[in-house]
Amino acid sequence: MNIRVVLFTAACGALCGGMSPVSWAQGAPEGAAQSAPKTSPAASQPAASTSGAAYPKGHYASLDVLPDWGGVWVLNRPGKDAPAPEQPSPKGKYLAGYDAWRREVKAKDGEVPHEGSYCTPPGMPGIMGVGQYPMEFLFTPGRVTTHHEAWMQWRNIYTDGRGHPDDLDPTFEGHSIGHWEHGTLIVDTVGIKDSVALAMGMKHSDQLRIGERIHLAQGDPDTLVVEMTVADPAALTKPWIHTLTYKRSRDWELLEFVCAENDRNPVDASGKTGFKTQ
DSSP, rough: OOOOOHHHHHHHHHHHHHHHOOOOOOTTTTTTSSSSOOOOOTTTSSSSSSSSOOOTTGGGGGGGGOOOOOOOEEEEEOOTOOOOOOOOOHHHHHHHHHHHHHHHHHTTTHHHHHHHHTSSSOTTTGGGSSSSSOOEEEEEEEEEEEEESSGGGGEEEEEESSOOOOOOOBBSSEEEEEEETTTTEEEEOBBTTOOOOOOOTTTTTTTTEEEEEEEETTEEEEEEEEEEEETTTTTSSSSSEEEEEEEEEESSOOOOOOGGGGSOOBBOSSSOOOOOOO
């Protein structure tokens, strides 16, 4: 593992703390805060058999009209005087589970079991809030790819007009589709594994849906803004709305991240994660 060593708590900590509420409503896809829509097989495919992300040749010139997101982006950390951020508001069994986790954290001075390996990535939305590890954006015809140094993860955001698949297989980062509104990328993500934490100690249902509005800050082309709305009508009392900002570096490069090479958090026979100090 490279020198930027972090546990999952850091991944969630940056996302769950120090963020200001924002409105995602303007320009958001209709119904983005609702449960996942059903799509027909035709809607799940590009409009033509020779178009879309799988057929980039001849379409690269169209990328020149897109905004300049080149370089590497590093998450901004909130100042010590920043107002308390909005937090997810779980309900029902999800609230009960979260309250039980908090009681265990308090009773054991933070030493709580972790299911599985810390070498598994935090998934969405946590991957967007990992403070120590930068990310970059790759533009290709019909697709925007977010490339993360953390866990060497990536997200494919398809912009070729396809819908979400009917037979979606849940993953850590989910399935993302998007479109451009001038210089703003509007993203809709569904299909996130239920093993992925919504926030530290907090679970979600299969109705989880994440909307994002990604754009450069007005008057500051070296600041990127991600306005995020996390909706789960089965697990949350209301959508969780927050924003993340990042600063650009034109000189940095992403480093290789191989967690298993220096895994200080081995999984024991019971499936719980331990911690090695040496």
